[in-house]
Amino acid sequence: PFLCSFCTIINVQGRKSRFRTPDDIEKLVRTNLAQGIHKFFVTDDNxxxxxxxxxxLDRLIQLRELEGLQFKITIQVDTMCHKIPRFIEKSGRAGVDRVFIGLESINPDSLEGSRKHQNKITEYRSMLQAWHKVGALTLAGLILGFPTDTPESITRDIQIIQKELPIDLLYFFILTPLPGSQDHKELYEQGVALATDMNTYDSVHVTMPHARMSEQELLGAYHQAWDTYYTPEHVETVIRRAKAWQFSMNKVKWMMLSFYAAAKVECVHPMDSGVFRRKYRRDRRRGLPQENALLFYARYGWEIVSKHCRYVGLYVMFHRAYRQVVKGSPSGTVDMAMQPVQAEELDTLELFTATPAAQIVVEKLKKKITNHSAVLPIS
Incomplete structure (x- = not known):
């Protein structure tokens, strides 16, 4: 139903909603449960x-609560889903334990410029906390490379998210004008020089010029983003939050490790990664010669050994953070992200004060609240 300019779905697949019936869903769940499959990913974009x-959801709740069937579900949602009556509560009862959220940015200018009008930064905290209340892990995507972004502003935004938003796993993309999107159409018509190699349109390469960063600066900001978010201190904070809202701390540790290791060790996006990277000598891009077998397997063997050594180093770092929480070591600070949402925070949190655009959004919300209060009937 939305018109995000970087999205291809609305132009390629269309805007007409297609969905399965509850009967179809029940049949699929029962068939897979019979084969020992207990985890499902609902691939609806939203x-x-x-x-x-x-x-x-009612049918899934019936299967779980009346028949005792055990399964877990991952879904994708927008940032205003908590405004839909009963949606999050029923999702939790239906077995949803992981939620992908299209956060995209905490800067209203970037959201407005990409026609992501449905994202309201003043609703982020309420939405995220609502998912935690039903036991769902939150995974949010942050797009880097909006026109107003700089390396410094990207780092600032990530640090604000760490302190003020109870996101569990954060992953990053570089803003990419995917063919079929409105962004690509407009840039092509304007004659902007876009990347000609379609293999780079994977949201982890720079494919168009940026107004305030060179290609290397934007690519460097992308790689630095992973280091900024997945610090030992923040890993411990997220695990401590999981303990507070009663999610498996060990599972959070492993998921954070898998995300960070994919980006830092395999140098691929976590969504494209797995447990072990297999390579075949004869799998080459068209036009490239086959490598010498001795050289290929020698290098491949060294990559396997060196990468797993790095994996072990990262595991030790993440497990140390996990042990700190298990031992009950106090954090020593108040975790603002876990505090109940209050009206006063509109004037204090950096989420609402760091940029002029955020301040304007807050002022508009305050006026709306004031005007609404003024017309309330007196009983």
Whole structure:
């Protein structure tokens, strides 16, 4: 239902909603459970806007609560899904334990420029805390490379997220004008020089010029983003939050490790990564010669050994943070992200004060609240 300019779905697949019936969903769940599969990923780009979300969730709740079937579900939603009555509560009861959220940015200018009008930064904290209340892990995507971004502003935004938003896993993309998106159409018509190698349109390469960063600066900011978020201190903070809202601390440790290791060791996005990287000598891009077998397997063997040594080093770092929480060591600071949402925070949190655009959004919200209060009937 939305018009995000970087999205290809609305132009390629269309805007007409397509969905399975509750009967279809039940049949799929039962068939897979019979084969020992207990985890499901609902691939709707935004399940919260699926016209049949409630009957589907009701059917899944029936399977879990009345028949005792055990399964877990991962879904994708927008940042205003908590405003849909009963949606998050029923999602939790239906077995949703992981939620991918299209956060994209905490800068209203970037959201407005990409036509992501539905994202309201003043609702982020309420939405994230609502998911934690039903036991769902939150995974949020942050897009880097909006026109107003700089390496410094990207680092600042990530640090604000660490302190003030209870996001569990954060992953990063470089803003990419995917063919089929409105961004690509407009840039092509303007004659902007875009990357000609379609293999680079994977959201981890720079494919278009940026107004305030060179290609190397933007690529460097992308790689630095992973280091900024997945510090030992923040890993411990996220695990401590999981303990507070009663999610598996060990699972959080492993998921954070897998995300960070994919980016830093394998140098691929976590969504493209796995447990072990297999390579085949004869798998080459068209036009490239086959490598010598001795050289290929010698290098491949060294890569396997060196990468797993790095994996072990990262595991030790993440496990140390995990042990700190298990031992009950106090953090020594108040975790603002876990504090209840209050009206006063509009004037104090950096989320709402760091940029002029954020301050304007807050002022508009305050006026809306004031005007609404003024017309309330007196009982």
């Amino acid at each position: 399940f919260a806007r699926n016209q049949a979300w409630e009957p589907i």
